[in-house]
Amino acid sequence: MAQWLEVAIRSISFLTILFIITKIIGKRQIAQLSFFEYIAGITIGSIVAEASLARERSIMDALIAIGVWGIIPMLADYIAMKSKTARSVIEGHSTVFIKDGKVLEENLKKEKYTIDELLSLLRKKDIFSLSDVEYAVLEQDGNLNALLKKDKRPLTRSDLQMPSVNEKEPYTVIMDGHLLVDSLAKSGKTKEWLDQELEAAGVTIENVFIGQINSYGELYIDLFDDQLQAPAPQERPLLLANLKKLAADMEIFALATDCEKTKKMYERNAADIQRIIQQATPYLSN
Structure with a gap:
């Protein structure tokens, strides 16, 4: 077998195995990896790199080594789930940096953090003044x-x-x-409704880069052509405006009539509509 072909086959094989192990371990980000997952990942990567290029190395030996190092983080996770003490050792524990507005210098030293690093972490949370912080804790994942x-x-x-x-x-x-038919069905809308919304916006489905239906049942669209601005949904603001107009009409009718019974009816209806407006405004305002 040609050398380049053997290296390609070995690399693809080990890549497949790594993909399977990664799927089994889970979808954690690098910052969320435990100590055992971190060192196991580095070691497995080194084993795969060497086994892919070193033709004298047995594939079976590499597979056994990868299997052993792949089991380590899964075993550590299982032990951590069963024992709080083991979890503290394996995953560590959180450390309070600020309590009652006071920086705990000893905890900073314990975790080998400087005040500059603390300020940097706070800025990442859009906090630029220590005096604004009541409590801050460094989690296990950093x-x-x-x-x-x-x-x-x-x-x-x-x-x-x-x-x-x-x-x-x-x-x-x-x-x-x-068109994503399954997603449209889950939204409770029909193809006819979507076509009407697109027609009202003056676009065709082929011109839409992405279209979403929000929790109010409104269609938001973004077009391929960035120079064109799709109209924003107006159903809720229009309904709110109509309710306000209706309340104003009731008040006008109350002022225009001389019949006390009719006047009270209009005033009562106007008050009811105003209560509806007050309750519905948070939902109908953009």
């Missing part, structure tokens, strides 16, 4: 999580006593100018 002080946190709907808005995941129904 990521820093920080809790801002109460007066430094962004406002939420609950802070403003506004009703919460539950949103579902969007459905991608058009990709690269092609």
Whole structure:
């Protein structure tokens, strides 16, 4: 067998084995790997590189070595799941860097972090002032999580006593100018509805780079031609505007009539519509 062909076959074989082992271990990012997964990955890579090029090496020996090193992280994960003590040894534990707004210098030294590195980690979280931080902890994977002080946190709907808005995941129904039939069916929309929306926007499906249906049932489209701007969905703002117009009409009718009974009816209807507007505004505003 030609040398180049043997090297190619060995490389493809080992690449396939590595792919299988990676799928078994899981989809962790590099920063999320445990100590055993990290050293096993480096070792397996070295074994594969040498076995692919060293023709005098037995393929069976390489497979046994890869198998042993592939079992190590899986065995370590199993032990870590069964024992909290083992989990602390294998995966480590989190370390508090800031508590009650105070930097814990001893913990920084323990983890061999400088204050500059701490500031850098905070900046990655869009935090540029230590005085804004109430609590910060370094997780086992090396990521820093920080809790801002109460007066430094962004406002939420609950802070403003506004009703919460539950949103579902969007459905991608058009990709690269092609209709995704299964996704369209899951969204609860029909092909006829999609055609009407595209016609209203003045585009054809072939011109759409990506199209999504959001949790409100509206179609968002992005076109291949970046110079063209697709119109934004107007159903919700239009409905809100019609409700406001209806409330205003009720108030006008109440002022225009001399019948007290009719006036009270119009005023009552106007008040009911205003309550509906107040409740629906968070859902109908873009």
